[in-house]
Amino acid sequence: MRKCFSLKHLSLIELRVLILSIGSVESRVLEALKLRLPAFLPLEEVTISGNVLKVPEDAYDPIRRQYRSSRMLSMISDYRPPVDDERVLGVTGVDLYAPGLNFVFGEALSFRGPAIISTYRLRPEYYGMPTDEGLFLERVLKEAVHELGHALGLGHCKNHRCVMFFSNSILDTDRKGMQLCGLCHAKVLENLKGGIF
Ligand SMILES: [Zn+2]
Ligand SMILES: [Zn+2]
Incomplete structure (x- = not known):
């Protein structure tokens, strides 16, 4: 017997991304993300929020002089509760850490x-190199695609050219590509077919 699926079941969720500043972030960074993200992920719309959230002071560790990223995520969820067809991408200029990791x-x-994502360690100047706007924005985009990939159900990928390859350092970020590999791309489309969120 043939199984019948509704058209809705077979069609992809029309995915929107909302870009949200946590503290002050240069508008050119936000604009570059808005412009370029749809080339790498199946997005219907990318919007920059008109609101800027304050960096949560209770996320700050004065010994590490860094901010706990999980606190940032919970603050974003409180501000904008997660829904199936939207992913919120927070962008901050402060240095982030997670327990057990240096940054x-x-x-x-x-x-x-x-x-x-944090722009703090993506600037060439952080590593004593000259300013390079193109390289900086490329790194921002890679990290944004990577984290949105996780938010779409992807894990880390063993393909060192795939954007979902784990970056242990800025060298890994620079080595990998901006795009999802074929397997990761297929998995995102599968996840967006609905029913699993
Ligand atoms: Zn990752
Ligand atoms: Zn991959």
């Missing part, structure tokens, strides 16, 4: 998100 470029919760 993180970003973090995301699986499937519905939210996600956050």
